[in-house]
Amino acid sequence: MKPLFIIPARGGSKGIPGKNIKPLNGKPLICYAIxxxxxxxxxxxxxxxxxxxxxxxxxxNYGLHVPFKRPDELATDGAGTYEVLLHAIDxxxxxxxxxxxxxxxxxxxxxxxxxxxxxxxxxxxxGAYQMVVTVKEASCNPYYNCYEPDENGYLRHSKGDGxxxxxxxxxxxxxxxxAVYVMDIASLLRGSYAxxxxxxxxxxxxxxxxxxxxxxxxxxxxxxxxxxxV
Numbered sequence: 494m495k496p497l498f499i500i501p502a503r504g505g506s507k508g509i510p511g512k513n514i515k516p517l518n519g520k521p522l523i524c525y526a527i528x529x530x531x532x533x534x535x536x537x538x539x540x541x542x543x544x545x546x547x548x549x550x551x552x553x554n555y556g557l558h559v560p561f562k563r564p565d566e567l568a569t570d571g572a573g574t575y576e577v578l579l580h581a582i583d584x585x586x587x588x589x590x591x592x593x594x595x596x597x598x599x600x601x602x603x604x605x606x607x608x609x610x611x612x613x614x615x616x617x618x619x620g621a622y623q624m625v626v627t628v629k630e631a632s633c634n635p636y637y638n639c640y641e642p643d644e645n646g647y648l649r650h651s652k653g654d655g656x657x658x659x660x661x662x663x664x665x666x667x668x669x670x671x672a673v674y675v676m677d678i679a680s681l682l683r684g685s686y687a688x689x690x691x692x693x694x695x696x697x698x699x700x701x702x703x704x705x706x707x708x709x710x711x712x713x714x715x716x717x718x719x720x721x722x723v
Contacts, residue, residue, distance in 0.1 A: 494618060496675075497538055497585065497592040498530040501577050502600050503568055504545025508707045513543075513600045514551045515711075518718045521551050522705070525603040530596070532607045533614075538592075540581050544568030560584065575685045582678060595676040602672035603714060604701040604723045612695040613675045622693040623680040628667035629702035636663040667694060670702035 502513040502523050514521045523541070530539045541552050544563040552559050561584055567577055578595060585592060594617070596610065609627055617625040633639040635651035637660050643649050657663045673695070676686055701723050705711055717723055 494594050494614075495592050496534060496594040496596045496614075497540060497581070498534055498596045498598060499578060499581050500526045500530065500539070500541045500598050500600055501574060502541055502543040502545070502548050503563075503572075504543065504548055505568065505570070509705060509711055511547070512705060512711070513545075513548055517603055517711075517714060521555070522603060523548065523552060523600040524555050525605075526598040526600045527552070527555060527557055529605060529607060529610060530598060533596070533610065540585075542577055542581050573685075575681075575687070578676075578681065582682070593678055595674070595678055595681065597674040597676065599671045599704070601705040602670070602703070603705070604703055604717070605672040605697070606701070609695060609697055609701075610673050613673045616693045616695060617675040617677075621691065623677045623689040623691045624686055625673075625675045625693040625695065627670050627672040627674075627697050627702070628694045629670045629697055629699050631666040631668045634660060634663045634666045636666070667696070670697055671704045672697060672702065 500523065506512045509515060513523045527539065536557050539557060541548070541557065541559050542563050543549060543559065544565065544567070549559045549562065563577065563580070566572065567580055578597070582592070598605070605627070613625045613627060616622065636653040636657050639651040640648040641651050680689060700717055703710060703714055703717070705714055
């Protein structure tokens with residue numbers, strides 16, 4: 494396996510202005526992802542994909558070269574991660590560097606640990622999956638407390654027959670937490686990872702799964718650090 498670690502970091506954050514380089518416990522947020530990637534590969538196999546000169550400056554001052562500046566069309570609110578990944582893959586391929594695996598680390602998951610990435614890599618290396626992701630237990634379970642309207646507008650359980658009355662009796666349901674994605678590049682080039690049908694997962698707890706998207710999330714992260722909860 495030859496992995497390329499990609500850390501996408503767009504400059505135009507609205508929920509937390511400048512969040513990717515905002516200091517968290519004295520360290521720019523994006524540097525948490527860089528430190529995690531450095532546990533697995535040399536710097537030449539780590540790609541920060543950004544459109545923002547300030548992010549480039551912070552990352553390069555941290556000792557990691559940023560190989561390109563993301564084009565404007567991939568820096569809009571409507572630009573998807575899939576296109577960002579394809580752009581990075583193509584960039585390295587044009588340089589004669591062929592990777593077979595992408596490890597995507599979101600900059601907004603500061604409590605991801607080395608062991609989370611390692612577990613995903615080990616599961617992926619079994620060869621049974623197109624992608625392995627980190628997940629957390631879903632806050633709303635479709636067998637227990639998740640509903641949708643029927644053709645008459647009445648709420649019905651999303652799954653099951655409504656006979657499950659205790660959450661602990663319901664089958665577990667998960668949601669992606671955004672911390673780690675390990676993807677097969679050959680599968681990725683055939684179409685978006687949203688269409689993958691062989692996906693494995695590694696579970697993280699809810700605190701370490703915190704994804705920083707709003708100022709409330711940021712305040713929660715500061716509290717978790719202050720109280721030494723992770």
